Amino acid sequence: MKKIDVKICLGTSCYVMGSSYLQELVDMIPLKFGDKVNIVGHNCLGECVSRGEHGKPPYVQIDGEIVESATIEKVLEHIEKKL
Amino acid sequence: MSVKQFIQLKKEVLIRIIRAFLSGDFANNARLIPFEMRPKGTEVSYRCCIYKERAVLRDRVIAGLGFSIEDDDEITELAQYANRALERKKPHFQPLTIIDIACKGCAATRVFVTDICQGCVARMCMQSCKFNAITFAAGKSVIDAKKCKNCKMCISACPYGAIAQIRVPCEDSCPVDAIEKNENGIARIDYERCISCGKCIINCPFGAVHEKSQIVDVLKNLENKSKGVKIIAMTAPSIAGQFPGDIYQLKSAIIKAGFTDVYEVAMGADITIKNEAAEFDERMKEGVPFMTTSCCAGYNGFIKKHLPDIKKYVSDTKTPLYYTAQKVKSLYPSAITVFIGPCVAKKNEAFYNDNIDYVINYEELGALFIAKNIEVLDCEKSEYGVESSKQGRGFGVTSGVAKAVSFLAKTQSDPVLINGLNKQTINVLKQALREGKCAQGNIVEVMCCENGCVGGNAVICSAKTAQNALNKLLEKSKDIKKEN
Numbered sequence: 001m002k003k004i005d006v007k008i009c010l011g012t013s014c015y016v017m018g019s020s021y022l023q024e025l026v027d028m029i030p031l032k033f034g035d036k037v038n039i040v041g042h043n044c045l046g047e048c049v050s051r052g053e054h055g056k057p058p059y060v061q062i063d064g065e066i067v068e069s070a071t072i073e074k075v076l077e078h079i080e081k082k083l
Numbered sequence: 084m085s086v087k088q089f090i091q092l093k094k095e096v097l098i099r100i101i102r103a104f105l106s107g108d109f110a111n112n113a114r115l116i117p118f119e120m121r122p123k124g125t126e127v128s129y130r131c132c133i134y135k136e137r138a139v140l141r142d143r144v145i146a147g148l149g150f151s152i153e154d155d156d157e158i159t160e161l162a163q164y165a166n167r168a169l170e171r172k173k174p175h176f177q178p179l180t181i182i183d184i185a186c187k188g189c190a191a192t193r194v195f196v197t198d199i200c201q202g203c204v205a206r207m208c209m210q211s212c213k214f215n216a217i218t219f220a221a222g223k224s225v226i227d228a229k230k231c232k233n234c235k236m237c238i239s240a241c242p243y244g245a246i247a248q249i250r251v252p253c254e255d256s257c258p259v260d261a262i263e264k265n266e267n268g269i270a271r272i273d274y275e276r277c278i279s280c281g282k283c284i285i286n287c288p289f290g291a292v293h294e295k296s297q298i299v300d301v302l303k304n305l306e307n308k309s310k311g312v313k314i315i316a317m318t319a320p321s322i323a324g325q326f327p328g329d330i331y332q333l334k335s336a337i338i339k340a341g342f343t344d345v346y347e348v349a350m351g352a353d354i355t356i357k358n359e360a361a362e363f364d365e366r367m368k369e370g371v372p373f374m375t376t377s378c379c380a381g382y383n384g385f386i387k388k389h390l391p392d393i394k395k396y397v398s399d400t401k402t403p404l405y406y407t408a409q410k411v412k413s414l415y416p417s418a419i420t421v422f423i424g425p426c427v428a429k430k431n432e433a434f435y436n437d438n439i440d441y442v443i444n445y446e447e448l449g450a451l452f453i454a455k456n457i458e459v460l461d462c463e464k465s466e467y468g469v470e471s472s473k474q475g476r477g478f479g480v481t482s483g484v485a486k487a488v489s490f491l492a493k494t495q496s497d498p499v500l501i502n503g504l505n506k507q508t509i510n511v512l513k514q515a516l517r518e519g520k521c522a523q524g525n526i527v528e529v530m531c532c533e534n535g536c537v538g539g540n541a542v543i544c545s546a547k548t549a550q551n552a553l554n555k556l557l558e559k560s561k562d563i564k565k566e567n
Binding site for chain 2: 010011012013015016017018020021023024043044049
Protein backbone atom coordinates (compact mmCIF):
# COMPACT_ATOMS: atom_id res chain seq x y z
CA MET A 1 0.00 0.00 0.00
CA LYS A 2 1.16 3.48 -0.80
CA LYS A 3 2.12 5.53 2.22
CA ILE A 4 0.30 8.74 3.06
CA ASP A 5 2.66 11.66 2.65
CA VAL A 6 2.38 14.44 5.24
CA LYS A 7 4.44 17.60 4.98
CA ILE A 8 4.39 20.14 7.80
CA CYS A 9 5.33 23.56 6.49
CA LEU A 10 8.21 24.98 8.52
CA GLY A 11 8.31 28.29 6.65
CA THR A 12 8.61 31.26 8.98
CA SER A 13 4.93 32.28 8.69
CA CYS A 14 3.63 28.81 9.34
CA TYR A 15 6.09 28.18 12.15
CA VAL A 16 5.28 31.40 13.97
CA MET A 17 1.55 30.93 13.42
CA GLY A 18 1.62 27.49 15.00
CA SER A 19 3.34 24.78 12.94
CA SER A 20 5.95 24.86 15.74
CA TYR A 21 3.41 22.87 17.77
CA LEU A 22 2.71 20.48 14.89
CA GLN A 23 6.25 19.10 15.19
CA GLU A 24 4.87 16.90 17.95
CA LEU A 25 3.12 14.98 15.18
CA VAL A 26 6.49 13.72 13.96
CA ASP A 27 6.78 11.66 17.15
CA MET A 28 3.08 10.98 17.51
CA ILE A 29 2.23 9.67 14.04
CA PRO A 30 4.54 6.63 13.82
CA LEU A 31 3.19 5.51 17.20
CA LYS A 32 -0.39 5.92 16.04
CA PHE A 33 -0.26 4.79 12.41
CA GLY A 34 2.96 2.75 12.23
CA ASP A 35 4.57 2.94 8.79
CA LYS A 36 1.36 3.81 6.93
CA VAL A 37 2.15 7.49 7.16
CA ASN A 38 5.30 9.29 6.19
CA ILE A 39 5.58 12.64 7.99
CA VAL A 40 8.27 15.29 7.59
CA GLY A 41 8.91 18.92 8.42
CA HIS A 42 9.35 20.78 5.14
CA ASN A 43 10.80 24.09 3.96
CA CYS A 44 8.20 26.72 3.05
CA LEU A 45 5.52 25.17 0.83
CA GLY A 46 4.81 28.60 -0.68
CA GLU A 47 1.15 28.70 0.36
CA CYS A 48 1.36 32.01 2.26
CA VAL A 49 2.91 33.71 -0.74
CA SER A 50 0.33 32.39 -3.19
CA ARG A 51 -2.64 33.13 -0.92
CA GLY A 52 -1.39 36.51 0.22
CA GLU A 53 -2.89 38.41 3.11
CA HIS A 54 -5.95 36.24 3.44
CA GLY A 55 -3.98 33.04 3.88
CA LYS A 56 -4.54 30.93 6.95
CA PRO A 57 -1.22 29.52 8.13
CA PRO A 58 -0.07 27.09 9.40
CA TYR A 59 -0.38 24.81 6.37
CA VAL A 60 0.09 21.06 6.18
CA GLN A 61 0.12 19.10 2.92
CA ILE A 62 -1.45 15.62 3.03
CA ASP A 63 -0.95 13.66 -0.20
CA GLY A 64 -0.80 16.91 -2.13
CA GLU A 65 -3.93 18.32 -0.50
CA ILE A 66 -3.50 21.49 1.58
CA VAL A 67 -4.94 21.77 5.09
CA GLU A 68 -5.12 25.39 6.29
CA SER A 69 -5.15 26.64 9.90
CA ALA A 70 -3.76 23.21 10.69
CA THR A 71 -3.93 21.82 14.20
CA ILE A 72 -2.84 18.44 15.53
CA GLU A 73 -6.49 17.31 15.70
CA LYS A 74 -7.25 18.48 12.15
CA VAL A 75 -4.22 16.70 10.69
CA LEU A 76 -5.02 13.44 12.50
CA GLU A 77 -8.62 13.63 11.29
CA HIS A 78 -7.51 14.10 7.67
CA ILE A 79 -5.12 11.17 7.88
CA GLU A 80 -7.80 8.93 9.38
CA LYS A 81 -10.18 9.81 6.55
CA LYS A 82 -7.60 8.73 4.00
CA LEU A 83 -6.76 5.42 5.67
CA MET B 84 -0.96 21.03 22.42
CA SER B 85 -1.97 23.58 19.84
CA VAL B 86 -1.62 27.30 19.85
CA LYS B 87 -4.51 29.19 21.45
CA GLN B 88 -6.79 31.14 19.11
CA PHE B 89 -6.38 34.47 20.88
CA ILE B 90 -2.61 34.22 20.58
CA GLN B 91 -3.09 33.86 16.81
CA LEU B 92 -5.22 37.01 16.86
CA LYS B 93 -2.59 38.95 18.78
CA LYS B 94 0.08 37.86 16.31
CA GLU B 95 -2.10 38.80 13.36
CA VAL B 96 -2.63 42.26 14.86
CA LEU B 97 1.14 42.67 15.30
CA ILE B 98 1.84 41.60 11.71
CA ARG B 99 -0.70 44.15 10.47
CA ILE B 100 0.75 46.92 12.65
CA ILE B 101 4.21 46.26 11.22
CA ARG B 102 2.86 46.13 7.65
CA ALA B 103 1.03 49.39 8.28
CA PHE B 104 4.27 50.96 9.52
CA LEU B 105 6.19 49.73 6.49
CA SER B 106 3.45 50.86 4.08
CA GLY B 107 4.43 54.50 4.33
CA ASP B 108 0.94 55.50 5.48
CA PHE B 109 1.11 54.23 9.03
CA ALA B 110 -1.72 56.25 10.58
CA ASN B 111 -4.35 55.42 7.99
CA ASN B 112 -3.43 51.78 7.63
CA ALA B 113 -3.34 51.33 11.41
CA ARG B 114 -6.85 52.81 11.54
CA LEU B 115 -8.05 50.21 9.04
CA ILE B 116 -6.74 47.12 10.86
CA PRO B 117 -10.01 46.16 12.64
CA PHE B 118 -11.93 46.61 9.38
CA GLU B 119 -9.44 44.58 7.36
CA MET B 120 -9.50 41.78 9.89
CA ARG B 121 -13.31 41.82 10.01
CA PRO B 122 -14.51 43.22 6.66
CA LYS B 123 -18.18 43.89 6.02
CA GLY B 124 -20.22 40.72 5.90
CA THR B 125 -17.63 38.39 7.43
CA GLU B 126 -18.60 35.64 9.77
CA VAL B 127 -18.58 36.66 13.43
CA SER B 128 -15.93 34.42 14.96
CA TYR B 129 -15.99 35.00 18.68
CA ARG B 130 -18.16 37.84 19.94
CA CYS B 131 -21.81 38.83 19.79
CA CYS B 132 -21.54 40.88 16.58
CA ILE B 133 -19.04 42.23 14.09
CA TYR B 134 -18.96 45.63 15.82
CA LYS B 135 -17.87 44.12 19.09
CA GLU B 136 -15.25 42.06 17.24
CA ARG B 137 -13.87 45.22 15.70
CA ALA B 138 -14.01 47.08 19.01
CA VAL B 139 -11.94 44.36 20.69
CA LEU B 140 -9.53 44.34 17.75
CA ARG B 141 -9.21 48.11 18.04
CA ASP B 142 -8.13 47.66 21.66
CA ARG B 143 -5.66 44.96 20.64
CA VAL B 144 -4.17 47.44 18.17
CA ILE B 145 -3.90 50.08 20.92
CA ALA B 146 -1.89 47.62 23.05
CA GLY B 147 0.14 46.65 19.98
CA LEU B 148 0.97 50.31 19.49
CA GLY B 149 2.20 50.36 23.08
CA PHE B 150 -0.57 52.17 24.94
CA SER B 151 -2.72 51.39 27.98
CA ILE B 152 -6.26 50.37 27.14
CA GLU B 153 -7.25 51.59 30.62
CA ASP B 154 -6.39 55.15 29.51
CA ASP B 155 -8.33 54.97 26.24
CA ASP B 156 -11.20 57.45 25.91
CA GLU B 157 -12.79 55.55 22.98
CA ILE B 158 -12.78 58.82 21.03
CA THR B 159 -9.13 58.84 20.01
CA GLU B 160 -8.74 57.14 16.65
CA LEU B 161 -6.20 54.45 15.92
CA ALA B 162 -4.59 56.82 13.42
CA GLN B 163 -3.93 59.26 16.28
CA TYR B 164 -2.54 56.48 18.43
CA ALA B 165 -0.23 55.48 15.58
CA ASN B 166 1.08 59.05 15.35
CA ARG B 167 1.55 59.24 19.11
CA ALA B 168 3.50 55.98 18.99
CA LEU B 169 5.80 57.54 16.41
CA GLU B 170 6.36 60.59 18.61
CA ARG B 171 6.93 58.61 21.80
CA LYS B 172 10.43 58.87 23.26
CA LYS B 173 10.18 56.19 25.97
CA PRO B 174 7.95 53.13 26.30
CA HIS B 175 5.34 53.11 29.07
CA PHE B 176 6.52 51.82 32.41
CA GLN B 177 3.72 49.34 33.20
CA PRO B 178 4.03 46.60 30.59
CA LEU B 179 0.58 45.02 31.01
CA THR B 180 -2.90 46.23 30.13
CA ILE B 181 -6.39 44.69 30.18
CA ILE B 182 -9.03 45.02 27.47
CA ASP B 183 -12.07 45.54 29.67
CA ILE B 184 -14.54 44.87 26.84
CA ALA B 185 -12.83 41.55 26.09
CA CYS B 186 -12.92 40.50 29.75
CA LYS B 187 -15.82 38.17 30.38
CA GLY B 188 -16.16 39.40 33.94
CA CYS B 189 -15.97 35.83 35.21
CA ALA B 190 -17.96 35.26 38.39
CA ALA B 191 -15.86 35.28 41.52
CA THR B 192 -14.36 31.88 42.29
CA ARG B 193 -17.06 29.82 43.96
CA VAL B 194 -18.38 26.32 44.40
CA PHE B 195 -21.66 25.56 42.71
CA VAL B 196 -24.12 22.64 42.44
CA THR B 197 -24.77 21.73 38.80
CA ASP B 198 -27.85 20.14 37.19
CA ILE B 199 -26.18 16.76 37.51
CA CYS B 200 -27.22 16.71 41.21
CA GLN B 201 -29.58 13.76 41.67
CA GLY B 202 -30.94 14.86 45.04
CA CYS B 203 -29.74 11.58 46.50
CA VAL B 204 -30.49 10.14 49.90
CA ALA B 205 -26.88 9.88 51.01
CA ARG B 206 -26.38 13.68 51.02
CA MET B 207 -22.62 13.26 51.25
CA CYS B 208 -22.19 16.89 50.30
CA MET B 209 -24.10 18.14 53.34
CA GLN B 210 -22.18 15.81 55.61
CA SER B 211 -18.85 16.85 54.19
CA CYS B 212 -19.46 20.59 54.67
CA LYS B 213 -17.90 21.89 57.85
CA PHE B 214 -19.56 25.27 57.50
CA ASN B 215 -23.20 24.14 57.19
CA ALA B 216 -23.34 25.91 53.86
CA ILE B 217 -25.33 23.20 52.07
CA THR B 218 -29.08 22.87 52.36
CA PHE B 219 -31.61 20.90 50.34
CA ALA B 220 -34.32 22.60 48.35
CA ALA B 221 -36.56 21.62 45.45
CA GLY B 222 -34.97 18.19 45.16
CA LYS B 223 -31.39 19.45 44.91
CA SER B 224 -28.52 20.56 47.06
CA VAL B 225 -27.97 24.29 47.30
CA ILE B 226 -24.84 26.08 48.49
CA ASP B 227 -25.21 29.25 50.51
CA ALA B 228 -22.52 31.48 49.02
CA LYS B 229 -22.32 33.53 52.23
CA LYS B 230 -21.36 30.50 54.32
CA CYS B 231 -19.24 28.68 51.72
CA LYS B 232 -15.48 28.97 52.25
CA ASN B 233 -14.54 27.32 48.93
CA CYS B 234 -12.93 24.42 50.77
CA LYS B 235 -14.18 22.07 48.01
CA MET B 236 -14.84 19.14 50.39
CA CYS B 237 -18.29 18.69 48.83
CA ILE B 238 -16.75 18.40 45.35
CA SER B 239 -14.83 15.31 46.36
CA ALA B 240 -17.70 14.00 48.47
CA CYS B 241 -20.37 13.98 45.73
CA PRO B 242 -20.59 10.49 44.17
CA TYR B 243 -22.05 11.96 40.94
CA GLY B 244 -19.38 14.61 40.48
CA ALA B 245 -22.26 17.08 40.43
CA ILE B 246 -20.52 19.91 42.28
CA ALA B 247 -18.13 22.12 40.38
CA GLN B 248 -15.93 25.05 41.10
CA ILE B 249 -16.29 28.03 38.82
CA ARG B 250 -12.83 29.31 38.23
CA VAL B 251 -11.39 32.66 37.31
CA PRO B 252 -8.36 31.75 35.21
CA CYS B 253 -6.54 35.09 35.49
CA GLU B 254 -6.90 35.18 39.26
CA ASP B 255 -6.01 31.51 39.61
CA SER B 256 -2.85 31.91 37.54
CA CYS B 257 -1.62 35.04 39.32
CA PRO B 258 0.95 34.01 41.94
CA VAL B 259 0.69 37.29 43.88
CA ASP B 260 -3.05 38.12 43.95
CA ALA B 261 -2.58 41.14 41.72
CA ILE B 262 -5.88 40.77 39.85
CA GLU B 263 -8.80 42.64 41.31
CA LYS B 264 -12.34 42.90 40.02
CA ASN B 265 -14.51 45.97 39.74
CA GLU B 266 -18.20 45.94 40.70
CA ASN B 267 -19.07 44.31 37.36
CA GLY B 268 -16.52 41.57 37.78
CA ILE B 269 -14.20 43.09 35.15
CA ALA B 270 -10.54 42.37 35.89
CA ARG B 271 -8.08 45.14 36.74
CA ILE B 272 -4.42 44.80 37.46
CA ASP B 273 -3.25 46.01 40.86
CA TYR B 274 0.07 47.45 39.71
CA GLU B 275 1.30 47.80 43.30
CA ARG B 276 1.25 44.00 43.54
CA CYS B 277 1.84 42.94 39.92
CA ILE B 278 5.28 41.47 39.16
CA SER B 279 4.64 41.43 35.37
CA CYS B 280 5.16 37.68 35.15
CA GLY B 281 2.67 37.45 32.28
CA LYS B 282 0.87 34.34 33.53
CA CYS B 283 -2.50 36.09 33.15
CA ILE B 284 -1.72 36.84 29.48
CA ILE B 285 -1.61 33.17 28.59
CA ASN B 286 -4.26 32.01 31.03
CA CYS B 287 -7.16 34.36 30.25
CA PRO B 288 -9.24 32.30 27.77
CA PHE B 289 -10.59 35.53 26.26
CA GLY B 290 -7.15 36.93 25.59
CA ALA B 291 -8.09 40.07 27.49
CA VAL B 292 -4.65 40.73 28.95
CA HIS B 293 -2.09 42.30 26.65
CA GLU B 294 1.50 43.32 26.69
CA LYS B 295 2.06 46.90 25.60
CA SER B 296 4.27 46.32 22.63
CA GLN B 297 7.44 48.28 21.93
CA ILE B 298 7.55 47.10 18.33
CA VAL B 299 6.82 50.56 16.87
CA ASP B 300 9.70 52.05 18.89
CA VAL B 301 11.98 49.36 17.48
CA LEU B 302 10.69 49.85 13.91
CA LYS B 303 11.40 53.59 14.19
CA ASN B 304 14.99 52.87 15.14
CA LEU B 305 15.39 50.28 12.39
CA GLU B 306 14.38 53.05 9.95
CA ASN B 307 17.11 55.27 11.39
CA LYS B 308 19.74 52.70 10.53
CA SER B 309 20.32 54.46 7.25
CA LYS B 310 21.26 57.57 9.26
CA GLY B 311 24.08 55.61 10.90
CA VAL B 312 22.26 54.49 14.05
CA LYS B 313 23.43 51.05 15.18
CA ILE B 314 20.68 48.83 16.52
CA ILE B 315 21.83 45.70 18.30
CA ALA B 316 19.66 42.69 19.08
CA MET B 317 20.36 40.67 22.21
CA THR B 318 18.65 37.28 22.04
CA ALA B 319 17.69 35.30 25.14
CA PRO B 320 19.08 31.78 25.64
CA SER B 321 15.55 30.37 25.30
CA ILE B 322 15.43 31.38 21.62
CA ALA B 323 16.64 27.97 20.37
CA GLY B 324 13.67 26.22 18.76
CA GLN B 325 11.44 29.32 18.73
CA PHE B 326 12.04 29.76 15.00
CA PRO B 327 12.84 27.39 12.14
CA GLY B 328 16.53 26.70 11.60
CA ASP B 329 19.33 27.13 14.13
CA ILE B 330 20.54 30.20 16.04
CA TYR B 331 23.18 30.91 13.36
CA GLN B 332 20.56 31.19 10.61
CA LEU B 333 18.44 33.18 13.03
CA LYS B 334 21.25 35.70 13.43
CA SER B 335 21.24 36.32 9.65
CA ALA B 336 17.44 36.59 9.68
CA ILE B 337 17.53 39.22 12.45
CA ILE B 338 20.14 41.21 10.53
CA LYS B 339 18.00 40.91 7.41
CA ALA B 340 15.11 42.35 9.44
CA GLY B 341 17.21 45.48 9.86
CA PHE B 342 19.36 45.05 12.97
CA THR B 343 23.07 45.89 12.82
CA ASP B 344 24.31 42.93 14.80
CA VAL B 345 23.13 40.18 17.17
CA TYR B 346 24.57 39.08 20.50
CA GLU B 347 23.52 36.07 22.51
CA VAL B 348 22.48 36.93 26.06
CA ALA B 349 24.16 33.60 26.84
CA MET B 350 27.37 35.64 26.51
CA GLY B 351 26.32 37.61 29.60
CA ALA B 352 25.17 34.37 31.23
CA ASP B 353 28.79 33.21 31.12
CA ILE B 354 29.71 36.19 33.28
CA THR B 355 26.73 35.55 35.58
CA ILE B 356 27.86 31.95 36.06
CA LYS B 357 31.41 32.96 37.03
CA ASN B 358 30.28 35.65 39.46
CA GLU B 359 27.50 33.59 40.94
CA ALA B 360 29.70 30.52 41.45
CA ALA B 361 32.34 32.64 43.19
CA GLU B 362 29.66 34.27 45.31
CA PHE B 363 28.19 30.88 46.19
CA ASP B 364 31.61 29.59 47.32
CA GLU B 365 32.15 32.67 49.44
CA ARG B 366 28.73 32.57 51.06
CA MET B 367 29.03 28.88 51.87
CA LYS B 368 32.45 29.53 53.41
CA GLU B 369 30.88 32.22 55.58
CA GLY B 370 28.32 29.67 56.74
CA VAL B 371 25.28 31.15 54.98
CA PRO B 372 22.77 28.27 54.78
CA PHE B 373 21.56 28.79 51.21
CA MET B 374 21.62 31.16 48.25
CA THR B 375 18.99 31.76 45.60
CA THR B 376 19.70 32.70 42.00
CA SER B 377 18.93 36.22 40.76
CA CYS B 378 18.57 36.05 36.98
CA CYS B 379 14.78 35.80 36.64
CA ALA B 380 13.04 39.15 36.20
CA GLY B 381 9.73 37.82 37.52
CA TYR B 382 11.42 36.55 40.67
CA ASN B 383 13.28 39.84 41.13
CA GLY B 384 9.96 41.69 40.92
CA PHE B 385 8.50 39.25 43.43
CA ILE B 386 11.34 39.86 45.90
CA LYS B 387 11.00 43.62 45.59
CA LYS B 388 7.24 43.73 46.08
CA HIS B 389 6.40 40.70 48.18
CA LEU B 390 9.37 39.19 49.98
CA PRO B 391 12.07 41.85 50.47
CA ASP B 392 13.43 40.10 53.55
CA ILE B 393 14.70 37.20 51.45
CA LYS B 394 17.14 39.57 49.75
CA LYS B 395 19.94 38.56 52.12
CA TYR B 396 19.80 35.04 50.69
CA VAL B 397 19.59 36.17 47.05
CA SER B 398 22.73 36.30 44.95
CA ASP B 399 23.98 39.84 44.26
CA THR B 400 25.17 38.76 40.84
CA LYS B 401 23.55 40.63 37.96
CA THR B 402 21.45 39.03 35.25
CA PRO B 403 22.84 37.71 31.95
CA LEU B 404 21.02 40.54 30.17
CA TYR B 405 22.71 43.11 32.43
CA TYR B 406 26.21 41.92 31.49
CA THR B 407 25.33 41.49 27.82
CA ALA B 408 23.88 45.00 27.51
CA GLN B 409 26.87 46.44 29.41
CA LYS B 410 29.26 44.74 26.99
CA VAL B 411 27.31 45.85 23.91
CA LYS B 412 27.11 49.47 25.10
CA SER B 413 30.84 49.47 25.87
CA LEU B 414 31.53 48.32 22.30
CA TYR B 415 28.98 50.69 20.70
CA PRO B 416 28.18 53.54 23.13
CA SER B 417 25.63 55.21 20.86
CA ALA B 418 23.88 52.01 19.79
CA ILE B 419 20.23 51.22 20.48
CA THR B 420 19.94 47.87 22.27
CA VAL B 421 16.92 45.59 21.93
CA PHE B 422 16.40 42.53 24.08
CA ILE B 423 14.49 39.74 22.34
CA GLY B 424 13.00 37.22 24.73
CA PRO B 425 9.93 35.29 25.87
CA CYS B 426 9.23 37.40 28.92
CA VAL B 427 7.21 40.51 29.76
CA ALA B 428 8.90 40.95 33.14
CA LYS B 429 12.13 41.82 31.32
CA LYS B 430 10.46 45.10 30.37
CA ASN B 431 10.65 46.07 34.03
CA GLU B 432 14.31 45.11 34.20
CA ALA B 433 14.97 47.18 31.08
CA PHE B 434 13.13 50.18 32.50
CA TYR B 435 15.65 50.42 35.33
CA ASN B 436 18.70 49.76 33.16
CA ASP B 437 19.83 52.48 30.74
CA ASN B 438 21.87 49.98 28.76
CA ILE B 439 18.70 48.20 27.60
CA ASP B 440 16.64 50.47 25.37
CA TYR B 441 13.79 48.22 24.24
CA VAL B 442 12.33 44.77 24.77
CA ILE B 443 10.40 42.76 22.20
CA ASN B 444 9.25 39.18 22.46
CA TYR B 445 9.39 36.15 20.17
CA GLU B 446 5.87 36.76 18.87
CA GLU B 447 6.87 40.28 17.86
CA LEU B 448 10.09 39.13 16.21
CA GLY B 449 8.06 36.47 14.39
CA ALA B 450 5.58 39.10 13.24
CA LEU B 451 8.48 41.23 11.99
CA PHE B 452 9.86 38.30 9.98
CA ILE B 453 6.43 37.62 8.48
CA ALA B 454 5.76 41.27 7.62
CA LYS B 455 9.18 41.53 5.97
CA ASN B 456 8.86 38.12 4.22
CA ILE B 457 12.00 36.72 5.83
CA GLU B 458 12.46 32.96 5.53
CA VAL B 459 14.74 31.86 8.35
CA LEU B 460 15.46 28.50 6.69
CA ASP B 461 16.74 30.30 3.56
CA CYS B 462 19.21 32.38 5.58
CA GLU B 463 22.92 31.60 5.62
CA LYS B 464 24.52 30.64 8.90
CA SER B 465 26.29 33.54 10.55
CA GLU B 466 28.78 33.20 13.42
CA TYR B 467 28.42 35.21 16.62
CA GLY B 468 31.18 37.64 17.59
CA VAL B 469 31.42 35.83 20.91
CA GLU B 470 30.55 32.14 21.01
CA SER B 471 28.80 31.38 24.31
CA SER B 472 29.33 28.32 26.48
CA LYS B 473 27.18 25.27 26.88
CA GLN B 474 26.28 26.34 30.43
CA GLY B 475 25.38 29.89 29.43
CA ARG B 476 23.13 28.65 26.65
CA GLY B 477 21.37 26.36 29.10
CA PHE B 478 20.00 29.25 31.21
CA GLY B 479 16.58 29.27 29.58
CA VAL B 480 15.38 25.95 30.98
CA THR B 481 14.68 24.90 34.53
CA SER B 482 17.80 23.48 36.23
CA GLY B 483 20.07 25.21 33.70
CA VAL B 484 21.18 27.97 36.05
CA ALA B 485 21.70 25.72 39.07
CA LYS B 486 23.67 23.24 36.95
CA ALA B 487 25.84 26.02 35.54
CA VAL B 488 26.68 27.46 38.97
CA SER B 489 27.35 23.97 40.32
CA PHE B 490 29.66 23.31 37.37
CA LEU B 491 32.00 26.17 38.36
CA ALA B 492 31.51 26.20 42.14
CA LYS B 493 34.20 24.62 44.28
CA THR B 494 31.80 24.00 47.17
CA GLN B 495 29.59 20.93 47.07
CA SER B 496 26.26 22.17 45.73
CA ASP B 497 22.87 20.72 46.39
CA PRO B 498 20.39 22.35 43.98
CA VAL B 499 16.75 23.04 44.76
CA LEU B 500 14.55 23.90 41.80
CA ILE B 501 11.64 26.32 42.08
CA ASN B 502 10.10 25.40 38.74
CA GLY B 503 7.52 28.18 38.40
CA LEU B 504 6.36 30.68 41.02
CA ASN B 505 2.94 29.79 42.39
CA LYS B 506 1.32 29.78 45.78
CA GLN B 507 2.93 26.46 46.77
CA THR B 508 6.45 27.29 45.66
CA ILE B 509 6.20 30.75 47.21
CA ASN B 510 5.56 28.95 50.50
CA VAL B 511 8.79 26.99 50.05
CA LEU B 512 10.66 30.31 49.79
CA LYS B 513 8.80 31.81 52.73
CA GLN B 514 9.54 28.77 54.86
CA ALA B 515 13.24 28.88 54.01
CA LEU B 516 13.29 32.55 55.01
CA ARG B 517 11.40 31.93 58.24
CA GLU B 518 13.59 29.03 59.29
CA GLY B 519 16.81 30.60 58.06
CA LYS B 520 17.65 27.42 56.20
CA CYS B 521 16.52 25.45 53.21
CA ALA B 522 16.01 21.80 54.13
CA GLN B 523 16.13 20.68 50.48
CA GLY B 524 19.53 22.10 49.52
CA ASN B 525 21.90 25.07 49.39
CA ILE B 526 21.51 26.59 45.93
CA VAL B 527 17.92 27.54 45.12
CA GLU B 528 17.23 28.20 41.45
CA VAL B 529 14.09 30.27 41.00
CA MET B 530 12.29 30.37 37.67
CA CYS B 531 9.05 32.33 37.64
CA CYS B 532 7.73 30.36 34.65
CA GLU B 533 7.19 26.64 34.64
CA ASN B 534 9.93 24.88 32.65
CA GLY B 535 11.97 28.08 32.83
CA CYS B 536 12.12 30.81 30.18
CA VAL B 537 11.02 28.33 27.50
CA GLY B 538 7.67 28.43 29.31
CA GLY B 539 7.50 32.24 29.11
CA ASN B 540 4.42 34.21 28.15
CA ALA B 541 5.41 34.91 24.55
CA VAL B 542 6.96 31.72 23.24
CA ILE B 543 6.32 30.31 19.77
CA CYS B 544 6.83 26.60 20.46
CA SER B 545 6.24 24.10 23.26
CA ALA B 546 8.81 23.69 26.03
CA LYS B 547 9.54 20.20 24.67
CA THR B 548 10.36 21.46 21.17
CA ALA B 549 12.53 24.20 22.68
CA GLN B 550 14.34 21.65 24.84
CA ASN B 551 15.01 19.41 21.82
CA ALA B 552 16.41 22.32 19.82
CA LEU B 553 18.52 23.42 22.77
CA ASN B 554 19.92 19.91 23.24
CA LYS B 555 21.10 19.95 19.62
CA LEU B 556 22.80 23.30 20.17
CA LEU B 557 24.40 22.20 23.44
CA GLU B 558 25.94 19.14 21.78
CA LYS B 559 28.01 21.51 19.68
CA SER B 560 28.76 24.02 22.43
CA LYS B 561 31.85 24.02 24.60
CA ASP B 562 31.96 23.90 28.41
CA ILE B 563 32.61 27.16 30.19
CA LYS B 564 36.29 27.54 31.12
CA LYS B 565 37.11 26.68 34.71
CA GLU B 566 39.54 29.01 36.42
CA ASN B 567 42.12 27.65 38.80
